[in-house]
Amino acid sequence: MKISVRRFPGDYTQDYEIEDAEGESVLNLLERIREKDPSLAFYRSCGIGKCGACRMNINGRERLACAVPATGSLLLEHASGGKVVRDLVTIEQREEGTGGIG
Amino acid sequence: MRVFETDILIIGSGAAGILAAIEASRSCCVTLVTKGPCGRDGATITAQADIAVDGRSCKKILGLPEGDSYDSPNRFASDIFREGEELGNKKLIEIQTESIASAVAALRDDGLHLRGLFKNPGHTYPRSVWISAPELCFILRNKLKATQTKVMEYTVVCDLLTSDGAVTGALAFDRLSGTPLAVRARETILCTGGAMRIYPYATAPLGLTGDGIAMAYRAGAELLDMEFPMFLPYALLSPKMLEGATFTHDLAMLTNAYALNRAGERFISAWDPERMERTTRDINSAACGVEIAEGRGTPLGGIWLSLAHLPANIIEVMGNWFPEGLSRWRYGPFDLKNVLPDLSRDALETIPASHFWNGGVAIGIDGSASIPGLYAAGEGTAGLHGANRISGNGIGQAIVWGIRAGQSAASRVAKKSNARNAHPKVDLEQLDFIISNLFAPLERKTGVSPVDLARDIRSAAWKGIGLVRDEVSMRDFEKELSALRETAANQAARTKERVWNEDLLISLQNINMLDVASCVVASALRRSESRGAHYRKDCPYTEDFWDRSIKVKRGNNGFPLLALPDERKNTAGTGARRPYGQKKRMSS
Ligand SMILES: Cc1cc2nc3c(=O)[nH]c(=O)nc-3n(C[C@H](O)[C@H](O)[C@H](O)COP(=O)(O)OP(=O)(O)OC[C@H]3O[C@@H](n4cnc5c(N)ncnc54)[C@H](O)[C@@H]3O)c2cc1C
Numbered sequence: 001m002k003i004s005v006r007r008f009p010g011d012y013t014q015d016y017e018i019e020d021a022e023g024e025s026v027l028n029l030l031e032r033i034r035e036k037d038p039s040l041a042f043y044r045s046c047g048i049g050k051c052g053a054c055r056m057n058i059n060g061r062e063r064l065a066c067a068v069p070a071t072g073s074l075l076l077e078h079a080s081g082g083k084v085v086r087d088l089v090t091i092e093q094r095e096e097g098t099g100g101i102g
Numbered sequence: 103m104r105v106f107e108t109d110i111l112i113i114g115s116g117a118a119g120i121l122a123a124i125e126a127s128r129s130c131c132v133t134l135v136t137k138g139p140c141g142r143d144g145a146t147i148t149a150q151a152d153i154a155v156d157g158r159s160c161k162k163i164l165g166l167p168e169g170d171s172y173d174s175p176n177r178f179a180s181d182i183f184r185e186g187e188e189l190g191n192k193k194l195i196e197i198q199t200e201s202i203a204s205a206v207a208a209l210r211d212d213g214l215h216l217r218g219l220f221k222n223p224g225h226t227y228p229r230s231v232w233i234s235a236p237e238l239c240f241i242l243r244n245k246l247k248a249t250q251t252k253v254m255e256y257t258v259v260c261d262l263l264t265s266d267g268a269v270t271g272a273l274a275f276d277r278l279s280g281t282p283l284a285v286r287a288r289e290t291i292l293c294t295g296g297a298m299r300i301y302p303y304a305t306a307p308l309g310l311t312g313d314g315i316a317m318a319y320r321a322g323a324e325l326l327d328m329e330f331p332m333f334l335p336y337a338l339l340s341p342k343m344l345e346g347a348t349f350t351h352d353l354a355m356l357t358n359a360y361a362l363n364r365a366g367e368r369f370i371s372a373w374d375p376e377r378m379e380r381t382t383r384d385i386n387s388a389a390c391g392v393e394i395a396e397g398r399g400t401p402l403g404g405i406w407l408s409l410a411h412l413p414a415n416i417i418e419v420m421g422n423w424f425p426e427g428l429s430r431w432r433y434g435p436f437d438l439k440n441v442l443p444d445l446s447r448d449a450l451e452t453i454p455a456s457h458f459w460n461g462g463v464a465i466g467i468d469g470s471a472s473i474p475g476l477y478a479a480g481e482g483t484a485g486l487h488g489a490n491r492i493s494g495n496g497i498g499q500a501i502v503w504g505i506r507a508g509q510s511a512a513s514r515v516a517k518k519s520n521a522r523n524a525h526p527k528v529d530l531e532q533l534d535f536i537i538s539n540l541f542a543p544l545e546r547k548t549g550v551s552p553v554d555l556a557r558d559i560r561s562a563a564w565k566g567i568g569l570v571r572d573e574v575s576m577r578d579f580e581k582e583l584s585a586l587r588e589t590a591a592n593q594a595a596r597t598k599e600r601v602w603n604e605d606l607l608i609s610l611q612n613i614n615m616l617d618v619a620s621c622v623v624a625s626a627l628r629r630s631e632s633r634g635a636h637y638r639k640d641c642p643y644t645e646d647f648w649d650r651s652i653k654v655k656r657g658n659n660g661f662p663l664l665a666l667p668d669e670r671k672n673t674a675g676t677g678a679r680r681p682y683g684q685k686k687r688m689s690s
Binding site: 024025028038040044045046047048050051052053063064066067069085086087089091092 | 138139142143148222235236255257278306307309341342344345346347364433434435440441503549551553595596597599601602604605
């Protein structure tokens with residue numbers, strides 16, 4: 001299966017080929033890709049649809065990567081709205097209060 | 103390197119961390135540091151979720167009409183003590199049962215919906231107040247935003263800073279910028295949750311690798327009850343997409359599901375012929391563990407859970423009456439009909455997955471740890487549950503003790519206010535040491551991959567200190583641990599990027615997992631009996647002598663140093679015994 005990932009910094013698309021991927025979650029596939037390419041950045045926390053932290057754009061739709069079964073060919077892009085840290089990792093406006101001494 | 107100064111440093115943003123921050127920020131400068139996105143990176147948001155409150159208070163304080171007036175905080179306390187196999191600390195238990203109702207009432211006033219009251223195993227009365235965990239986290243985050251707390255997300259604490267044996271803050275690493283930062287604090291509160299992820303199968307989020315417990319241990323604090331990691335039987339093992347999902351546990355508890363070994367036998371009949379699969383989690387986990395260890399599990403090394411003896415239309419409508427979390431055969435964003443096999447025909451592969459940490463940092467009634475400058479709250483602490491936690495006391499513990507630790511730390515700061523200008527000294531040598539260890543995997547050109555090492559630690563822990571233990575396999579595990587430690591000293595990140603480097607994060611977690619695992623095995627070897635979540639095949643009985651908790655500290659040689667109360671009167675192996683799973687005094 002071909003998986004294309006939009007990568008940052010640089011904003012380019014990189015293609016990966018993964019075997020026996022059909023039916024795996026997109027998040028698990030990313031994990032397998034990272035075994036080969038440790039520079040790939042994405043975020044995983046609960047992995048079962050509860051925390052919402054793996055939200056990304058999958059073939060044009062904002063979805064939770066843990067809950068989408070891989071099928072066909074995939075284009076993965078960072079979620080919209082936030083600031084891109086690297087690749088598929090984005091952050092909302094950082095929740096920094098005004099307090100603290102430093 | 104950035105340096106911050108604050109009155110109170112709080113590490114972690116589950117219910118415990120956020121509530122501690124809300125309390126402490128009433129009078130102090132507070133900085134909260136958390137590994138991922140605030141309020142979404144811990145166990146709290148993943149809970150199913152119930153909070154345990156005694157029936158009388160449910161009725162009187164929470165206005166839930168189903169609350170039973172015959173129940174009381176005292177009755178609730180005696181259930182916690184009994185189900186924890188008499189290891190819980192009675193003072194902590196009393197504070198829990200006396201304080202939880204008003205804390206939940208305050209959250210209700212902030213908008214938390216109380217969705218009903220249920221009776222769960224181990225509780226004599228209905229006490230499980232159902233809530234939505236995402237709603238709880240949403241409310242907590244908003245309350246936190248309204249305070250002056252400085253929140254630093256995606257910031258991983260590497261180690262506590264100490265000076266003359268007292269904690270003076272922490273050294274953290276900002277994943278987004280790739281830079282270290284030192285926080286100097288008058289008081290530090292660890293709210294870092296459990297170490298569920300030292301095992302390969304877990305229901306809890308990936309970041310819960312026992313960092314706080316390991317840091318406290320390295321700083322010299324006492325830990326307690328480390329031999330009692332708790333497993334949740336019948337968590338889903340396959341399909342991989344839903345590994346660790348917990349609705350199958352609920353199916354096992356609430357329907358007439360069968361747990362089967364590879365021969366299709368209901369092995370649980372040998373353990374609890376009356377309650378069968380509806381027995382307690384600890385007995386279920388030990389029973390499944392023995393089947394798996396002795397080669398009678400599923401192809402993936404789990405246990406079959408089957409509904410196939412039931413008519414298809416009964417199964418079909420289960421999705422309609424089943425509690426939230428599995429409505430109409432949907433589980434959150436998952437459509438189970440597409441992901442699971444036909445349950446009227448096939449069984450599911452499940453496994454007892456690492457679910458909760460009963461042990462952790464030993465605390466006093468004010469939430470203080472055994473070394474100055476340090477408090478701890480929530481799941482990473484020990485003493486409330488003893489050998490086994492009953493349902494609803496995970497979130498409950500985080501709420502009560504988060505608030506308490508926040509208040510205690512703030513009043514300590516106020517008491518020391520005449521020394522306000524003298525911020526604790528920071529030991530620069532120690533700082534250098536921590537930072538060079540942190541970045542060493544980036545410097546090394548060759549070495550073991552942190553990802554491979556993490557996998558090795560987890561599979562060794564599963565075998566050595568998993569569901570079923572015995573002296574021989576634990577001794578083997580100890581040897582393996584020292585080899586793994588040597589390997590860990592030689593980890594090399596495969597990418598040298600500083601921003602969002604997963605290998606770097608994992609390399610740091612590996613060290614924490616090793617420290618935690620060494621405390622678990624030392625305590626589990628010492629406890630020559632079986633009790634609650636600790637099941638030993640070579641001593642499958644519970645012994646009166648062991649009605650006491652084992653303390654662990656880091657010894658001068660770097661190895662865990664154990665202590666028992668009344669150590670000199672050690673009569674282990676000679677006193678009264680009962681079969682594993684049998685309570686000393688029968689419950690009412
Ligand atoms: C699937 C599941 C279901 C559950 N259901 C229930 C239930 O129904 N009822 C119940 O009472 N309990 C339940 N529990 C248990 C309960 O959720 C937890 O015990 C409780 O939420 C723990 O809260 P906490 O604040 O102590 O820790 P957590 O919520 O786990 O928070 C820990 C925090 O520490 C942070 N952290 C960790 N290490 C570091 C570090 N090095 N640097 C910075 N930050 C760090 C984490 O990112 C996180 O923010 C469940 C647990 C799970 C996993």
